[in-house]
Amino acid sequence: MILYIAEKPSLARAMAEVLPKPQQKGDGFIRLANGDVVTWCIGHLLEQAEPDAYDPAFKQWRREHLPIIPDDWKLVPKPKTKKQLAVVKKLLKEADAIVHAGDPDREGQLLVDEVISYCKVSAAKREGVQRCLISDLNPAAVKKSLAALKPNTDFVPLSVSALARSRADWLYGINMTRLCTLAGRSMGYNGVLSVGRVQTPVLGLVVRRDRDIADFQPKPFYEVQALLHTEGDEQFRAKWQPSEACQPWQDEEGRVLSRALAENVIRRITDQPGRVLAADSKRQRIAPPLPYNLSALQIDAARRFGLSAKRVLDLCQGLYERHKLITYPRSDNRYLPAEHFAQGPSVLAAIAAVCPALASATAQADTGIRGRAWNDGKVEAHHAIIPTTRKTDGSRLSEDERRIYELVARQYTAQFYPHQELDEKKVEVEVAGGRFLAKARQQRVAGWKALFAQGREEQQDDDELQSHLPALKAGDKVHCLRGELQEKQTQAPRPFTDATLLSAMTHIARYVTDAGLKKILRDTDGLGTEATRAGIIELLFSRGFLERRGRQIHATEAGSRLIDSLPESATTPDMTARWEAVLDAISRKQAGYRQFMEELQGQLPALIDSLRPESFRGLQGGKPPRPRRAAIKGRRRAKA
Known part of the structure; x- marks a missing residue:
């Protein structure tokens, strides 16, 4: 009998769906038509023992006991999942072969390995354990993973x-x-x-x-803009770039703190000739943003919708486990396997069905575009979070689930759009011995950026960035009509x-x-x-x-x-x-x-x-500790 051990019930059900039928549901397991069995953990079935398991005296918190360092580490069954641990232990004794189907990450590897070890599975049987890496709960993806088992011994260092x-x-x-x-x-x-x-x-x-x-104490600082006139009867502004001689009047970030210095620059440049030292123009091509990992998704969802990190994770778990609309959500990776590229049309079709708001965007996507996201060299245990090929009625999703799905779907759809193209210009000018810099940026091709026209702000490092600059070249003459003083305040974090x-x-x-x-x-x-x-x-x-x-x-x-x-x-x-x-x-x-x-x-x-x-001293309040939870273990609790 082959025993498949999944990290959680939802994964076990997804595996059973593609394994031999008819099936018999038991208490904590599913028996397949061929006699094999699928069972599951419920997150960690075991946890590190409390200090008093090593010495009853440690039940009392005393300074003289510290540091507490176990000689022989102990794991104990989690009280809420003891029954399921007993089921898994019994099935392990009956099994001829074992397939480890923990989540595809470091914690998922340990979670099942520690159960196998705790249940004292023989060394010979442990050597034969196979590892199944599943990141998409839809039947085709699960079936593919089950057909690509690897020796679990390959993952011992991860554990x-x-x-x-x-x-x-x-x-x-x-x-x-x-x-x-x-x-x-x-x-x-x-x-x-x-x-x-x-x-x-x-x-x-x-x-x-x-x-x-x-x-924080706000401080005034000063910038000088030169209003310049060209021989072609055009005007533009350029920002003064202080020289090394100005450092005594600057802060650590290079801001000029002396109003007198800035006013002196204005007096020197007003109604004075100048010349172009350098003019540079280039076309910048910006690739689509990579598909999400969990942190990037949480950050975007917090910025756009005010959702907490935990709320986003919970919504992702629901979209992954219950709705099967996205791939494994706890991913730290933003790349995709090369073989996934062929699924593009199917995923886009699913997006259009689930999220009508993106139907037009998916229809205009070019599935022949293969960008940087598909890169086997960047993919390890798991890949980026993307929509699955599952088509369902999106009206069944809650508003927040729909928001998260739409974020993931839009980011994926963007992979099939051309680069955004911008014309960037820089002009460096000398007036009265001072150096001034003007920058401009103009969009020429929207590309993927068209998908984010609403809700995503253009980020610019330069608040003086202009949309247009005259056509100039080194050596051209300009005339400074006047200098303009800008007084600003340093801002608190x-x-x-x-x-x-x-x-x-x-x-x-x-x-x-x-x-x-x-x-x-x-x-x-x-x-x-x-x-x-x-x-x-x-x-x-x-x-x-x-x-x-x-x-x-x-x-x-x-x-x-x-x-x-x-x-x-x-x-x-x-x-x-x-x-x-x-x-x-x-x-x-x-x-x-x-x-x-x-x-x-x-x-x-x-x-x-x-x-x-x-x-x-003087700190008041607080709630007394609960008896069993002396400290947070920091171990994730997977949902059933």
């Missing part, structure tokens, strides 16, 4: 990497959460002060942003929103100064994973560390005090970057589990000693 992260998060989270909670309690705070490798740096981002805003906080987590490298760590964070795609970011943000709200004011996100007093109590290394992305670098190396067989864990264990005592309990 070891996930195990290392799980245990390291436990070590760090349990010890630091207990430490901070005890310190807060000694100062009168009654709640859990949870600490995590990812959640705490995210909180640190918000705390520092709030303080930057509170401490903006408070975080769901969209900008997600963007900060995804592009966290910009908040790091160390060049080596910047590269690691760029390569690993930020803080947290596609599957965990929404949960991390929601956790910070549920713990009372963050609060919403309209669409703005701010830290609470408890959140600010927690950041103050910890060493800087715990509140910035640096440690996460180092972890992710090693975890990625483990998944590629370039680093070892044991060394990673030993280094973390060696760092814990110093981290514990660096806490500043006085930061919690």
Whole structure:
């Protein structure tokens, strides 16, 4: 008997749909016509044991117990899914062969592997386990995946990497959460002060942003525009580019803070001749934006519709599992396998059926266009989120489901549109020894941009960008009619929103100064994973560390005090970057589990000693911890 183990019931049902019929539904499994069986997990059936499983004394939270470091790690059944674990265990004993069908990512790999190990499946049977990677629940895609099984042993490093992260998060989270909670309690705070490798740096981002805003003092700065007249009787404006001699009157961003300096420039250039130093014109071709991964989709949905990251993830899960209208949503990838290109006409036809608002766009799509999105070299465990070939009545979707589907569908449709083409011009002018720069941009071919004419703002880095410039060449003469002074104010940073906080987590490298760590964070795609970011943000709200004011996100007093109590290394992305670098190396067989864990264990005592309990003095409120949940494990709970 072959036993197929899916990560969740919805995936099990999708697999059974293409396997031999008639079928018999049992309690926690489906028996196929040929005697094979499909069963499922319900997310993680197992979890890391609580500290008191290692020593009953650890049930009490005491400072002298720390750090708690297990000698022999234990997994225990999750109380709510014990019954299903028993079903899977019994079927594993009966099975002759096993097919692992966890989700196609690091966590999905570990989720089923740990059940197989916990149930003490024989070594010989474990060696023969096959891996099935499914990212689309429609029958044709599932059937194709079942026909392309791989040895599960190929994915052992991925599983070891996930195990290392799980245990390291436990070590760090349990010890630091207990430490901070005890310190807060000694100062009168009654709640859990949870600490995590990812959640705490995210909180640190918000705390520092709030303080930057509170401490911000606006300063005036000055720009000079030269109104220029050409020999062809045309006018345009060019912006003054301060020379190195002006640096004493500039801030670190190059803004001129001296009004007198700017006024002096105006006096010098008004009614003075000038000449064109350089003129450059080029046609810029902009490719369509790549299909979405989860973070990019969450960011766009937050900007356009004000939806939280968790809400978007929940909507995606429904579109994937219940409606089968999109592919696997927890993807961190924005590329597609080359073989998917042939499905273009079928996917576009499905989009037109589900979303009539895009019917015209799909009809005008050119399925002969093959852009950068189809790239086997960029696809690993899973690919970008795209619509499936399933056709259904879109009126059955809720308004928010329709919004998310339309975002995904429009992004996919754009792949079959030509590049947007822009004419970009730059003219550099010298007047009275000063250098002035004018820029212009004009759209020539809308291409894919026509699909985003509404709702997507054109992003421009230069507020002085013009739509037209005269035809000029180096050496041409111009005349400066006058100089124009523009007084502006430096602006405080903006408070975080769901969209900008997600963007900060995804592009966290910009908040790091160390060049080596910047590269690691760029390569690993930020803080947290596609599957965990929404949960991390929601956790910070549920713990009372963050609060919403309209669409703005701010830290609470408890959140600010927690950041103050910890060493800087715990509140910035640096440690996460180092972890992710090693975890990625483990998944590629370039680093070892044991060394990673030993280094973390060696760092814990110093981290514990660096806490500043006085930061919690006077902090009031909080809810007492629930008995069993000493710390958040940070492990995703998949829906049934």
